[in-house]
Amino acid sequence: MKPSQFAKGFQARPDITSSEKRTALDRLNAIDNLVKNDAAPSAKGASKRAEPALHAVPSADEVVNANESADYHAWRTANGYQPGQVIELELKAIKPSPFNPRHFYLKTSIAELAVNLAKQGQQQAIHVIPDYANAGTYFVSDGGRRVRALKEANNETVKAVVVDLPIGIESYKLGYDLNVQRDSQTVFDNAVVWRRFLDEQHFQSQKELAEHLGLDESTVAVALSLAKLPESVMQEMVARPDRFGSNMAYQVGRYYSARGVESTLRLINRIVSDDLSTRQVADIVKGRATPQENVKPATRQRYAQRMEIKLDGVAVGDLKSYGDDRLELRLRGLSRDKRDDILRQIEQMLQSS
Numbered sequence: 001m002k003p004s005q006f007a008k009g010f011q012a013r014p015d016i017t018s019s020e021k022r023t024a025l026d027r028l029n030a031i032d033n034l035v036k037n038d039a040a041p042s043a044k045g046a047s048k049r050a051e052p053a054l055h056a057v058p059s060a061d062e063v064v065n066a067n068e069s070a071d072y073h074a075w076r077t078a079n080g081y082q083p084g085q086v087i088e089l090e091l092k093a094i095k096p097s098p099f100n101p102r103h104f105y106l107k108t109s110i111a112e113l114a115v116n117l118a119k120q121g122q123q124q125a126i127h128v129i130p131d132y133a134n135a136g137t138y139f140v141s142d143g144g145r146r147v148r149a150l151k152e153a154n155n156e157t158v159k160a161v162v163v164d165l166p167i168g169i170e171s172y173k174l175g176y177d178l179n180v181q182r183d184s185q186t187v188f189d190n191a192v193v194w195r196r197f198l199d200e201q202h203f204q205s206q207k208e209l210a211e212h213l214g215l216d217e218s219t220v221a222v223a224l225s226l227a228k229l230p231e232s233v234m235q236e237m238v239a240r241p242d243r244f245g246s247n248m249a250y251q252v253g254r255y256y257s258a259r260g261v262e263s264t265l266r267l268i269n270r271i272v273s274d275d276l277s278t279r280q281v282a283d284i285v286k287g288r289a290t291p292q293e294n295v296k297p298a299t300r301q302r303y304a305q306r307m308e309i310k311l312d313g314v315a316v317g318d319l320k321s322y323g324d325d326r327l328e329l330r331l332r333g334l335s336r337d338k339r340d341d342i343l344r345q346i347e348q349m350l351q352s353s
Contacts, residue, residue: 071132075132087162088159090156090157091147091156093138094126094147094158095138099171100193101176104234106238106239110148113152122150125161126141126142127142127162142175187226188237188249192227194223206221226253229256233256233265236265244271252281267281305321309331316333316334317329
Protein backbone atom coordinates (compact mmCIF):
# COMPACT_ATOMS: atom_id res chain seq x y z
CA MET A 1 0.00 0.00 0.00
CA LYS A 2 1.28 3.43 -0.91
CA PRO A 3 1.91 5.94 1.90
CA SER A 4 -0.46 8.39 0.21
CA GLN A 5 -3.33 6.05 0.97
CA PHE A 6 -3.04 6.68 4.71
CA ALA A 7 -4.74 9.50 6.52
CA LYS A 8 -2.86 12.78 6.57
CA GLY A 9 -0.65 13.07 9.62
CA PHE A 10 -0.16 9.32 10.08
CA GLN A 11 2.91 7.38 8.98
CA ALA A 12 2.61 4.17 7.01
CA ARG A 13 4.88 1.22 7.55
CA PRO A 14 6.00 -0.98 4.60
CA ASP A 15 3.57 -3.73 3.63
CA ILE A 16 3.89 -6.92 5.63
CA THR A 17 3.21 -10.48 4.49
CA SER A 18 0.17 -12.55 5.46
CA SER A 19 2.28 -14.70 7.74
CA GLU A 20 3.63 -11.60 9.49
CA LYS A 21 0.10 -10.28 9.94
CA ARG A 22 -0.92 -13.63 11.38
CA THR A 23 2.03 -13.53 13.77
CA ALA A 24 1.16 -10.00 14.88
CA LEU A 25 -2.45 -11.03 15.46
CA ASP A 26 -1.42 -14.08 17.47
CA ARG A 27 0.90 -11.86 19.54
CA LEU A 28 -1.96 -9.49 20.39
CA ASN A 29 -4.20 -12.42 21.28
CA ALA A 30 -1.52 -13.83 23.57
CA ILE A 31 -0.75 -10.61 25.45
CA ASP A 32 -3.64 -10.96 27.90
CA ASN A 33 -2.52 -14.48 28.80
CA LEU A 34 1.07 -13.38 29.44
CA VAL A 35 0.43 -10.45 31.76
CA LYS A 36 -0.85 -10.59 35.34
CA ASN A 37 -3.63 -8.13 36.04
CA ASP A 38 -3.05 -8.27 39.78
CA ALA A 39 0.41 -6.76 39.25
CA ALA A 40 -1.07 -3.48 37.95
CA PRO A 41 0.29 -0.41 39.79
CA SER A 42 -1.79 1.92 41.90
CA ALA A 43 -3.31 4.94 40.17
CA LYS A 44 -2.48 7.19 43.13
CA GLY A 45 -0.38 10.11 42.07
CA ALA A 46 -0.59 9.18 38.39
CA SER A 47 -2.36 12.41 37.49
CA LYS A 48 0.67 14.39 38.63
CA ARG A 49 2.87 12.94 35.89
CA ALA A 50 2.90 13.48 32.15
CA GLU A 51 3.22 9.73 31.62
CA PRO A 52 1.84 6.84 33.73
CA ALA A 53 3.65 5.24 36.64
CA LEU A 54 4.96 1.83 35.58
CA HIS A 55 5.95 -1.42 37.27
CA ALA A 56 9.36 -1.64 38.90
CA VAL A 57 11.12 -3.50 36.08
CA PRO A 58 14.56 -3.55 34.47
CA SER A 59 15.42 -0.73 32.09
CA ALA A 60 13.68 -0.86 28.74
CA ASP A 61 17.11 -0.59 27.12
CA GLU A 62 17.82 -4.12 28.33
CA VAL A 63 15.08 -5.45 26.05
CA VAL A 64 15.78 -4.66 22.40
CA ASN A 65 13.41 -5.73 19.62
CA ALA A 66 14.85 -5.21 16.16
CA ASN A 67 11.36 -5.27 14.63
CA GLU A 68 9.85 -2.46 16.70
CA SER A 69 9.31 0.98 15.23
CA ALA A 70 11.61 3.86 16.07
CA ASP A 71 8.76 5.86 17.63
CA TYR A 72 7.69 3.01 19.89
CA HIS A 73 11.28 2.23 20.93
CA ALA A 74 11.90 5.89 21.78
CA TRP A 75 8.63 6.09 23.75
CA ARG A 76 9.18 2.96 25.83
CA THR A 77 12.83 3.80 26.47
CA ALA A 78 11.88 7.25 27.73
CA ASN A 79 9.17 5.78 29.97
CA GLY A 80 10.92 2.61 31.18
CA TYR A 81 8.28 0.41 29.56
CA GLN A 82 8.67 -3.21 28.50
CA PRO A 83 6.43 -4.85 25.84
CA GLY A 84 3.47 -6.69 27.35
CA GLN A 85 3.59 -4.73 30.61
CA VAL A 86 0.23 -3.75 32.16
CA ILE A 87 0.02 -0.14 33.29
CA GLU A 88 -2.79 2.02 34.62
CA LEU A 89 -3.79 5.06 32.57
CA GLU A 90 -6.28 7.84 33.14
CA LEU A 91 -9.42 7.32 31.05
CA LYS A 92 -9.32 10.92 29.91
CA ALA A 93 -5.99 10.17 28.20
CA ILE A 94 -7.62 7.48 26.03
CA LYS A 95 -9.22 8.39 22.70
CA PRO A 96 -10.79 6.36 19.87
CA SER A 97 -8.67 5.46 16.89
CA PRO A 98 -9.73 6.92 13.53
CA PHE A 99 -9.15 3.38 12.23
CA ASN A 100 -11.39 1.59 14.73
CA PRO A 101 -13.17 -1.30 12.94
CA ARG A 102 -16.21 -0.89 15.21
CA HIS A 103 -18.71 1.92 14.71
CA PHE A 104 -21.79 0.70 16.60
CA TYR A 105 -21.85 -0.04 20.34
CA LEU A 106 -25.14 -1.20 21.87
CA LYS A 107 -26.18 0.86 24.89
CA THR A 108 -27.63 -2.21 26.60
CA SER A 109 -24.39 -4.13 26.12
CA ILE A 110 -22.30 -1.25 27.46
CA ALA A 111 -24.63 -0.85 30.46
CA GLU A 112 -24.42 -4.58 31.28
CA LEU A 113 -20.63 -4.56 31.05
CA ALA A 114 -20.50 -1.43 33.24
CA VAL A 115 -22.44 -3.28 35.94
CA ASN A 116 -20.04 -6.24 35.76
CA LEU A 117 -17.00 -3.96 35.89
CA ALA A 118 -18.42 -2.12 38.90
CA LYS A 119 -18.80 -5.46 40.71
CA GLN A 120 -15.71 -7.37 39.58
CA GLY A 121 -13.29 -4.70 38.37
CA GLN A 122 -11.45 -4.76 35.05
CA GLN A 123 -10.18 -8.29 34.43
CA GLN A 124 -8.64 -7.80 30.98
CA ALA A 125 -6.33 -4.99 29.90
CA ILE A 126 -7.08 -2.98 26.78
CA HIS A 127 -4.47 -2.38 24.07
CA VAL A 128 -3.44 1.19 23.29
CA ILE A 129 -1.07 2.96 20.89
CA PRO A 130 0.78 6.12 22.00
CA ASP A 131 -0.15 9.29 20.16
CA TYR A 132 3.45 10.30 19.54
CA ALA A 133 2.40 13.79 18.44
CA ASN A 134 0.53 14.43 21.72
CA ALA A 135 2.48 13.14 24.72
CA GLY A 136 0.44 11.47 27.43
CA THR A 137 -2.47 10.45 25.18
CA TYR A 138 -3.25 7.10 23.56
CA PHE A 139 -5.39 5.64 20.80
CA VAL A 140 -7.46 2.52 21.58
CA SER A 141 -6.26 -0.42 19.50
CA ASP A 142 -8.45 -3.06 21.14
CA GLY A 143 -10.97 -2.55 23.96
CA GLY A 144 -13.28 0.27 22.88
CA ARG A 145 -16.27 -1.44 24.51
CA ARG A 146 -14.43 -1.75 27.84
CA VAL A 147 -13.42 1.93 27.72
CA ARG A 148 -17.04 2.98 27.22
CA ALA A 149 -18.24 0.71 30.01
CA LEU A 150 -15.60 1.98 32.44
CA LYS A 151 -16.73 5.54 31.75
CA GLU A 152 -20.33 4.42 32.26
CA ALA A 153 -19.27 2.95 35.63
CA ASN A 154 -17.61 6.29 36.55
CA ASN A 155 -14.09 4.84 36.63
CA GLU A 156 -11.19 7.23 36.21
CA THR A 157 -8.48 4.77 35.18
CA VAL A 158 -8.06 1.77 32.89
CA LYS A 159 -5.56 -1.11 32.79
CA ALA A 160 -3.73 -1.11 29.47
CA VAL A 161 -0.95 -2.70 27.45
CA VAL A 162 0.90 -0.35 25.09
CA VAL A 163 1.45 -2.01 21.70
CA ASP A 164 3.64 -1.17 18.73
CA LEU A 165 1.32 -0.50 15.80
CA PRO A 166 0.93 2.39 13.40
CA ILE A 167 -2.39 4.23 13.41
CA GLY A 168 -3.52 3.30 9.94
CA ILE A 169 -4.89 0.54 7.76
CA GLU A 170 -2.60 -2.05 9.38
CA SER A 171 -4.01 -1.36 12.85
CA TYR A 172 -7.54 -1.47 11.37
CA LYS A 173 -6.87 -4.87 9.82
CA LEU A 174 -5.58 -6.36 13.06
CA GLY A 175 -8.55 -4.98 15.00
CA TYR A 176 -10.91 -6.24 12.33
CA ASP A 177 -9.42 -9.75 12.49
CA LEU A 178 -9.74 -9.79 16.30
CA ASN A 179 -13.41 -8.75 16.10
CA VAL A 180 -14.17 -11.37 13.46
CA GLN A 181 -12.70 -14.03 15.76
CA ARG A 182 -15.01 -12.83 18.55
CA ASP A 183 -18.08 -12.59 16.27
CA SER A 184 -18.39 -8.92 17.28
CA GLN A 185 -17.82 -7.36 13.85
CA THR A 186 -21.09 -6.60 12.04
CA VAL A 187 -21.91 -5.83 8.43
CA PHE A 188 -23.18 -2.44 9.64
CA ASP A 189 -19.79 -1.56 11.16
CA ASN A 190 -18.24 -2.53 7.84
CA ALA A 191 -20.74 -0.44 5.88
CA VAL A 192 -19.92 2.79 7.72
CA VAL A 193 -16.16 2.32 8.06
CA TRP A 194 -15.51 0.97 4.54
CA ARG A 195 -17.54 3.79 3.00
CA ARG A 196 -15.40 6.30 4.92
CA PHE A 197 -12.18 4.55 3.82
CA LEU A 198 -13.21 4.94 0.18
CA ASP A 199 -14.38 8.53 0.63
CA GLU A 200 -11.06 9.43 2.28
CA GLN A 201 -9.18 7.55 -0.48
CA HIS A 202 -7.36 5.10 1.75
CA PHE A 203 -8.26 2.70 -1.06
CA GLN A 204 -8.69 3.68 -4.67
CA SER A 205 -11.47 1.20 -5.42
CA GLN A 206 -13.87 -1.32 -3.94
CA LYS A 207 -11.77 -4.07 -5.51
CA GLU A 208 -8.58 -2.85 -3.79
CA LEU A 209 -10.39 -2.75 -0.43
CA ALA A 210 -11.62 -6.32 -0.90
CA GLU A 211 -8.16 -7.56 -1.86
CA HIS A 212 -6.54 -5.92 1.18
CA LEU A 213 -9.05 -7.50 3.56
CA GLY A 214 -8.91 -10.89 1.82
CA LEU A 215 -12.65 -10.83 1.02
CA ASP A 216 -14.73 -11.41 -2.09
CA GLU A 217 -15.61 -8.17 -3.84
CA SER A 218 -19.30 -9.16 -3.67
CA THR A 219 -19.09 -9.25 0.16
CA VAL A 220 -17.68 -5.74 0.19
CA ALA A 221 -20.30 -4.57 -2.33
CA VAL A 222 -23.17 -5.82 -0.15
CA ALA A 223 -21.79 -4.05 2.92
CA LEU A 224 -21.22 -0.80 1.02
CA SER A 225 -24.78 -0.90 -0.32
CA LEU A 226 -25.96 -0.51 3.29
CA ALA A 227 -23.94 2.67 3.83
CA LYS A 228 -26.81 4.71 2.40
CA LEU A 229 -29.05 3.66 5.30
CA PRO A 230 -29.57 6.22 8.09
CA GLU A 231 -27.90 5.22 11.35
CA SER A 232 -31.31 5.14 13.06
CA VAL A 233 -32.29 2.30 10.73
CA MET A 234 -28.98 0.46 11.13
CA GLN A 235 -29.18 0.78 14.94
CA GLU A 236 -32.47 -1.15 14.93
CA MET A 237 -30.82 -4.03 13.07
CA VAL A 238 -27.55 -3.92 15.02
CA ALA A 239 -29.59 -4.69 18.15
CA ARG A 240 -30.71 -8.01 16.61
CA PRO A 241 -27.67 -9.65 14.98
CA ASP A 242 -29.48 -13.01 15.06
CA ARG A 243 -32.12 -11.66 12.64
CA PHE A 244 -30.18 -9.23 10.48
CA GLY A 245 -27.21 -10.75 8.72
CA SER A 246 -25.85 -9.52 5.40
CA ASN A 247 -28.61 -10.99 3.23
CA MET A 248 -31.51 -9.72 5.34
CA ALA A 249 -29.88 -6.30 5.75
CA TYR A 250 -29.41 -6.11 1.97
CA GLN A 251 -33.14 -6.65 1.40
CA VAL A 252 -33.97 -4.02 4.02
CA GLY A 253 -31.62 -1.63 2.23
CA ARG A 254 -33.46 -2.20 -1.04
CA TYR A 255 -36.77 -1.56 0.68
CA TYR A 256 -35.46 1.67 2.19
CA SER A 257 -34.44 2.96 -1.25
CA ALA A 258 -38.05 2.64 -2.41
CA ARG A 259 -40.03 3.46 0.72
CA GLY A 260 -38.00 5.69 3.09
CA VAL A 261 -37.25 5.65 6.81
CA GLU A 262 -40.64 5.25 8.51
CA SER A 263 -41.80 2.38 6.31
CA THR A 264 -38.44 0.67 6.72
CA LEU A 265 -38.59 0.88 10.50
CA ARG A 266 -42.06 -0.68 10.41
CA LEU A 267 -40.74 -3.48 8.20
CA ILE A 268 -37.86 -4.13 10.61
CA ASN A 269 -40.32 -4.41 13.51
CA ARG A 270 -42.41 -6.83 11.51
CA ILE A 271 -39.41 -8.96 10.55
CA VAL A 272 -38.72 -9.41 14.27
CA SER A 273 -42.30 -9.83 15.50
CA ASP A 274 -43.43 -12.18 12.69
CA ASP A 275 -40.09 -13.95 12.27
CA LEU A 276 -40.05 -13.30 8.51
CA SER A 277 -37.46 -15.08 6.39
CA THR A 278 -35.14 -13.38 3.94
CA ARG A 279 -37.17 -14.81 1.05
CA GLN A 280 -40.40 -13.38 2.46
CA VAL A 281 -38.80 -9.96 2.83
CA ALA A 282 -37.46 -10.24 -0.73
CA ASP A 283 -41.04 -10.88 -1.91
CA ILE A 284 -42.15 -7.70 -0.12
CA VAL A 285 -39.33 -5.75 -1.74
CA LYS A 286 -40.22 -7.09 -5.20
CA GLY A 287 -43.89 -6.27 -4.73
CA ARG A 288 -45.13 -9.87 -4.66
CA ALA A 289 -46.34 -9.23 -1.11
CA THR A 290 -47.09 -6.11 0.90
CA PRO A 291 -45.85 -5.27 4.39
CA GLN A 292 -49.47 -5.50 5.61
CA GLU A 293 -50.07 -9.01 4.30
CA ASN A 294 -50.04 -11.92 6.69
CA VAL A 295 -46.92 -13.54 5.22
CA LYS A 296 -45.97 -16.03 7.91
CA PRO A 297 -44.49 -19.51 7.89
CA ALA A 298 -47.21 -22.17 7.81
CA THR A 299 -45.82 -23.76 10.94
CA ARG A 300 -45.48 -20.53 12.90
CA GLN A 301 -47.53 -20.31 16.09
CA ARG A 302 -48.32 -17.10 17.97
CA TYR A 303 -47.03 -17.16 21.54
CA ALA A 304 -49.60 -17.17 24.35
CA GLN A 305 -47.48 -15.33 26.90
CA ARG A 306 -44.21 -13.41 26.91
CA MET A 307 -42.04 -12.46 29.88
CA GLU A 308 -39.07 -10.09 29.56
CA ILE A 309 -35.87 -11.30 31.24
CA LYS A 310 -33.68 -8.72 32.99
CA LEU A 311 -30.21 -9.06 34.52
CA ASP A 312 -29.25 -6.33 36.98
CA GLY A 313 -31.98 -4.15 35.51
CA VAL A 314 -30.86 -4.64 31.88
CA ALA A 315 -33.12 -6.51 29.41
CA VAL A 316 -31.25 -9.56 28.08
CA GLY A 317 -34.04 -11.53 26.40
CA ASP A 318 -37.46 -13.07 26.88
CA LEU A 319 -39.34 -16.27 27.71
CA LYS A 320 -42.33 -17.18 25.51
CA SER A 321 -44.94 -19.89 26.01
CA TYR A 322 -46.82 -21.58 23.13
CA GLY A 323 -49.90 -23.74 23.64
CA ASP A 324 -49.74 -26.31 26.44
CA ASP A 325 -46.32 -27.82 25.92
CA ARG A 326 -43.78 -25.42 24.45
CA LEU A 327 -41.45 -22.83 25.98
CA GLU A 328 -38.93 -20.68 24.10
CA LEU A 329 -36.11 -18.91 25.97
CA ARG A 330 -33.94 -16.38 24.17
CA LEU A 331 -31.03 -14.67 25.95
CA ARG A 332 -28.21 -12.51 24.61
CA GLY A 333 -25.21 -10.59 25.92
CA LEU A 334 -24.45 -13.08 28.71
CA SER A 335 -20.99 -13.93 29.91
CA ARG A 336 -19.93 -17.51 29.29
CA ASP A 337 -20.04 -18.30 33.03
CA LYS A 338 -23.56 -16.91 33.39
CA ARG A 339 -24.74 -18.82 30.32
CA ASP A 340 -23.26 -22.11 31.57
CA ASP A 341 -24.78 -21.54 35.02
CA ILE A 342 -28.25 -21.03 33.49
CA LEU A 343 -27.88 -24.16 31.37
CA ARG A 344 -26.92 -26.22 34.44
CA GLN A 345 -29.91 -24.95 36.40
CA ILE A 346 -32.31 -25.72 33.54
CA GLU A 347 -30.85 -29.21 33.20
CA GLN A 348 -31.25 -29.84 36.93
CA MET A 349 -34.88 -28.64 36.83
CA LEU A 350 -35.70 -30.94 33.92
CA GLN A 351 -34.02 -33.95 35.55
CA SER A 352 -35.90 -33.44 38.81
CA SER A 353 -39.31 -33.02 37.16
